[in-house]
Amino acid sequence: MTPLLLTDIEQAVRSSWSAETCTPEFRSRWSPDNPARDQCGVTAMVLNDLLGGELIRGEVLVDGRRVDYHWWNRLGMGIEIDLTREQFGPEEIVTGGIVIPRPPATEWSRLREEYELLRNRVMERLRGASCRPA
16 A cells, blocks of 8 residues: 555545535535635545644634634644635635634534535545555
């Protein structure tokens, strides 16, 4: 079995996004032209499953007013990974970044179906990547 690279994980995540894995209330605005749109919460959770670290939440501001939250990951030594940052337009500014403890699975219901779908897709792709010849 070939070890996985971070690029394998990124490719598996990005190729697993769809309208079905984004935040349901914004599903109608999802497009393959901006596949990272509204994928940040579930993506951060899947990366947390794979890499550990902390979940980080910032605010998305437009004209100084909070319009949403944005999620990403912080690994050891303060290394931050954000696979969905490109979803934002120039008028959307991500600010802050506080650590949010991961809720226990028994208390986590919002986005659970989307998270499980994304996680299953990513794991399937990673299994295929780890079986490729070296």
